[in-house]
Amino acid sequence: MNTLETTVRYVFLGAAACFVIGLHLMNSPRTARRGNTISAAAMGAAITATVVLLADDGVITTTGWLVLIAGGVLGSALGLYAARTVQMTAMPQLVSLFNAVGGGAAVLIAVDDLLQTGDPSGLAARVTVPGALDIVIGAVTFSGSLIAAGKLQGVVPSRPLVFRGARPLTAVLALVFAAGTVWLVLDPGSTAPVLVLLVAALAFGCTMVLPIGGADMPVVISLLNAFTGTAVAMAGFVLDEPALIVAGALVGASGGILTKLMADAMNRSIANIVVGGFGTGDSAPAVGDTGGAQVRSLSADDVAIQLAYAGKVVIVPGYGLAAAQAQHELGDLADLLEEHGVDVSYAIHPVAGRMPGHMNVLLAEANVPYPQLKEMDEVNPQFPQADVALVVGANDVVNPAARRPGNAVSGMPILDVDRAKSVVVIKRSMGHGYAGIDNELFTDPRTGMFFADAKKGLAELKAAVRTFVG
Incomplete structure (x- = not known):
């Protein structure tokens, strides 16, 4: 084994170590970007070392170089385009x-x-x-x-x-x-x-x-x-x-x-x-289709009064927030509440959204501080102290039916939203979640439904809260 081969082996070893470090850093939203950067740099170094070794052995022909360069340029361009243009x-x-x-x-x-x-x-x-x-x-x-x-x-x-x-x-x-x-x-x-x-x-x-x-x-x-x-x-x-x-x-x-x-x-x-x-x-029955159960509908002013005079608000984001691209409106509303002394946090369910970490990434895009994001085990004990639990686009992950046997979500760990002093759900309709069953939270006496698209509804709430807090 010559000097170049030895050097390449050391590069591979260093890259493997960086992969482990990068993966460890991805364990926390606060350090995830740094971990991703370290891992990407390590893979780039490993690829470069491989190409240098193959070139030294004379394995890569002129056609091979053209294919490598074209593939690298095309792949990088497509990756950059996707990263900048694909919606959350x-x-x-x-x-x-x-x-x-x-x-x-x-x-x-x-x-x-x-x-x-x-x-x-x-x-x-x-x-x-x-x-x-x-x-x-x-x-x-x-x-x-x-x-x-x-x-x-x-x-x-x-x-x-x-x-x-x-x-x-x-x-x-x-x-x-x-x-x-x-x-x-x-x-x-x-x-x-x-x-x-x-x-x-x-x-x-x-x-x-x-x-x-x-x-x-x-x-x-x-x-x-x-x-x-x-x-x-x-x-x-x-x-x-x-x-x-x-x-x-x-x-x-x-x-x-x-x-x-x-x-x-x-x-x-x-x-x-x-x-x-x-x-x-996700089915979407008409507003008010609850199988005979009573639903309490709220206006923007009704919700704004509760939020403006609350001491503690826990926000529960779901796929509806992502579908409406309303993360920035939600972040602005939370900032407004915090400016007037309201304690705001976010309850993140492990399977909220359509992919692992979907809600974390979505809220990070709106510059929501990482310490405000609370995992399920951490936030569930806090719901009884919350004056308002604001559910934005979530469904199955807050359905109390999970505590009872005999239905599609039985036994599924949920966010204990129904244990808050008051619950507000922003949703376009009374539609089912992917489990295909009614959400018992929507008919709970402490729950009020604010029927609106998440983006439009949050904008209305922000304007209404501002009128109450001055």
């Missing part, structure tokens, strides 16, 4: 597309290495087995992530899509994975088992995600992210690249842990979510 409400779709790109790239690496080896018969099981796993996991991630993005964007119906024979087909595809892997090990370098694995995995990704309802999309995104990391780690074994192995393992492990935590937050198992069939999309 479309971020889950973007994450799903990123998962698809990562899984697809890992598949291409494995396919190329397995089929382009000079002596295919000499491929050992330590290469063919990770290669087969790479193809299966990566292709499942690719097609599954595209379906997930389509469901989130509305291109594919968000309701569970189950066709006759879907479950048996999924089981058959799983058996094909095992048979294809054995075939590839016994006949390394052959195109047939690679194609069989590839087609079966692409089909499996579709049959796995199509039956999953919109309520489970945050968990599915996290699960597919874990798949992406695992596929990248397998690609690292195929290429014998430690940096890929470490980076992929970190993403796979952290994504798996996050998926488990989110499933627990919904009081459901990952297996139950993957089986699908839960969640039918």
